[in-house]
Amino acid sequence: MNNAKKQLSSISSILLNNESSFGEAFQAIKLYKELLQKATSLDFDQEENRENIYTHSGKAIGPTWANLCVDDLQRTRKFCSGLYKAVIEKRKANPNQKTHVLYAGTGPFATLILPLTTVFTSSEITFTLLEINTKSFHALKETLAYFGIEEYIYGLENVDATNYILPSKNIDIVVVEAMMFSLKGEHQVPIAYNLIKQLPCETILIPEDITLNLLVVNSERRHTSKISTGSPISYYKRLGTLFKLNKDEIRQNSNSFFETFPYYEFKETKIEIPINIVQNFNELHVETRITIFNDEVLEIDESGLTVLDKIHQFKSMMLPSKFLISQYMCGQNPGLYFRFEN
Incomplete structure (x- = not known):
C-alpha cells in the first residue's frame, strides 16, 4: 500500500463511519480534497478547466467545478456512505461474486468510489468509470495511478453516458451524480434513463430516488x-x-x-x-x-x-x-x- 492509499484509508474510515462527528467529517473532507489535488497535474485555476461541455441533453461541468463539489461535506459524506452500504448489501446477497459498480460522471477524481478501495479488495469489487470531459478523463487516469488502484478497474471510458451502450449487463450498482438542485441543467435524468433501461431490475440505482x-x-x-x-x-x-x-419511474416511462x-x-x-x-x-x-x-x-x-x-x-x-x-x-x-x- 503506497503512502497516498494509506492517507485515503485514514480518511475513508471517517467518511464511511456514521458515528463520526461533524468535526471529524469536516476535517476528513478537507484532507480528502488536499489529497485529491495532489493526484493530478491539472491546474484548476486555468480558464480551460472551467469550460463546461454542452450537448443536446444538457451540461457536463468542467474539471474546476467538479473539483469544488468535493467541498460539499454532506454531499460527499452521504454519497460515499450510501454507496458503501449498497455494496455491503450486494456482497451479502452474492458473497462469492465480485460486485460491479458503474459510475457515470466521475469528474477528475471518481470521488465517491475511492474510499471503497480501502475496505474491499479487487477480488471483491470492480468498477466501470464513465466521464465525458476529456480533461477530467485524463486526470481520472492520473488519480487511479496515484492511489495504485488500477487493478480495481474493469472499464474506463471517455464517453457521453446519455447514449452509451453497455458492453455487459453484469452491473450490480449504478452511480449517477451529474446534477444541480431542481435537476436543472445537467445530465442526471437522461443518464439514469439510458443506463437503467439496459440493466436488470435488481441493479441498484444511486441515488435511489430524487x-x-x-x-x-x-x-x-x-x-x-x-x-x-x-x-x-x-x-x-x-x-x-x-x-x-x-427505477420505477424510469421503467414506466422508458419506451x-x-x-x-x-x-x-x-x-x-x-x-x-x-x-x-x-x-x-x-x-x-x-x-x-x-x-x-x-x-x-x-x-x-x-x-x-x-x-x-x-x-x-x-x-x-x-x-x-x-x-x-x-x-x-x-x-x-x-x-x-x-x-x-x-
Whole structure:
C-alpha cells in the first residue's frame, strides 16, 4: 500500500463511519480534497478547466467545478456512505461474486468510489468509470495511478453516458451524480434513463430516488430558522410532488422517453395553491430531496444539491392563480417549467 492509499484509508474510515462527528467529517473532507489535488497535474485555476461541455441533453461541468463539489461535506459524506452500504448489501446477497459498480460522471477524481478501495479488495469489487470531459478523463487516469488502484478497474471510458451502450449487463450498482438542485441543467435524468433501461431490475440505482416537491415558504421564518441555535422552526409546507426520478419511474416511462430522445416532455403536474396560504407564507419554492440509499438522505439545505429553489414570490395577499402547472422537460436545457392557471 503506497503512502497516498494509506492517507485515503485514514480518511475513508471517517467518511464511511456514521458515528463520526461533524468535526471529524469536516476535517476528513478537507484532507480528502488536499489529497485529491495532489493526484493530478491539472491546474484548476486555468480558464480551460472551467469550460463546461454542452450537448443536446444538457451540461457536463468542467474539471474546476467538479473539483469544488468535493467541498460539499454532506454531499460527499452521504454519497460515499450510501454507496458503501449498497455494496455491503450486494456482497451479502452474492458473497462469492465480485460486485460491479458503474459510475457515470466521475469528474477528475471518481470521488465517491475511492474510499471503497480501502475496505474491499479487487477480488471483491470492480468498477466501470464513465466521464465525458476529456480533461477530467485524463486526470481520472492520473488519480487511479496515484492511489495504485488500477487493478480495481474493469472499464474506463471517455464517453457521453446519455447514449452509451453497455458492453455487459453484469452491473450490480449504478452511480449517477451529474446534477444541480431542481435537476436543472445537467445530465442526471437522461443518464439514469439510458443506463437503467439496459440493466436488470435488481441493479441498484444511486441515488435511489430524487423527488422534487412544491413548497410554500415563509421567508422571514426561514431566515430565523437558519440562524437559530434552538429548536427547529417550521417555515414551509409541502403542497405536492412535481417530479420523481427512480427505477420505477424510469421503467414506466422508458419506451416513450427514447422515442424522442434527447428531447422529451414528461406529463404535466397540476397542484392546487390554497387560497388562504398567503396568510402565513409568501414564496413558492422547489425542494430537492435525495434518497441516496436506504437511510442516507440529503434534506433541505444540507447540500448545494438540496438548497431551495425559489420560483415565485406572492405580491401582497394575492395568489397568482389557483393552480401551478409544472412539467419536466429534457433537452439542451433540462429542468422544470411552470405556468399558473385558474
